[in-house]
Amino acid sequence: MTPIERAARALAICDQPKIYDRGASGYSAESYAALYWPNYVGQARAVIEAIREPSEGMVAAAAATPGIREVDGLLKVANSMGQIISPAALTTGSPVEQAYQAMIDALLEEGK
Numbered sequence: 001m002t003p004i005e006r007a008a009r010a011l012a013i014c015d016q017p018k019i020y021d022r023g024a025s026g027y028s029a030e031s032y033a034a035l036y037w038p039n040y041v042g043q044a045r046a047v048i049e050a051i052r053e054p055s056e057g058m059v060a061a062a063a064a065t066p067g068i069r070e071v072d073g074l075l076k077v078a079n080s081m082g083q084i085i086s087p088a089a090l091t092t093g094s095p096v097e098q099a100y101q102a103m104i105d106a107l108l109e110e111g112k
Contacts, residue, residue, distance in 0.1 A: 007044035009033040015040070057110055058103035065102050067095025075099065 001009075012033035054062070063070055069078045076084045077095050 004041060004044050004048065005037060007047060008037040008040035011040040011043050011047075012037045051107060054103055055107060055110060057106040061102040061106035062099035065095055065099040068099050 010033075013029040016029040016032040059075075062068060062075055067078060069076050069082065069084070071084065078084055
């Protein structure tokens with residue numbers, strides 16, 4: 001499942017109580033989302049586009065992730081020896097993935 005699909009399903013789940021209130025009974029939020037998430041893709045993309053530019057807190061969270069180094073104002077991935085590595089060497093659980101998650105976590109904290 002892509003991040004856009006996950007976001008669209010989340011929006012559908014949020015919308016389901018409104019639809020239920022209008023008389024569309026028999027759907028759980030999850031079953032509604034499973035059927036109708038494609039209707040929410042445009043909204044999901046709009047939300048993702050709106051948060052595309054990171055906040056200062058998000059950048060700080062990424063920079064603080066182990067395996068990430070700032071070089072000439074850019075965030076780079078480094079191995080345990082501190083050497084910059086090729087993006088081709090990145091895998092699931094990589095510092096980039098961890099930095100991305102830290103950035104989103106920081107964004108969510110800012111919104112509280």
